[in-house]
Amino acid sequence: MAAKKETEKNIEEVTTEQEEVMTENTVTYKVLKNKNFVGFVHPDTRRLVTANDKGEFIVKKSDTKAIAILNNAVDLHEI
Helix, strand or coil, X not given: CHHHHHHHHXXXXXXXXXXXXXXXXXXXXXXXXXXXXXXXXXXXXXXXXXXXXXXXXXXECCCHHHHHHHXXXXXXXXX
């Protein structure tokens, strides 16, 4: 029983660490209220980049082309 609790605690710690690393390496943009910017086609991959259900775009800091597009979008602001 104690081993199960310890395992659950370790899983929670690893998950928290992964979330921290993920947030450190990403940039988040949020769609402004009453605006409808839903996505764009990435210039390199030609894939559609869309906002999540919260109206947020989360991109890697190393993706300079996507960040440039999001910076120039009028309906977004960086969080």
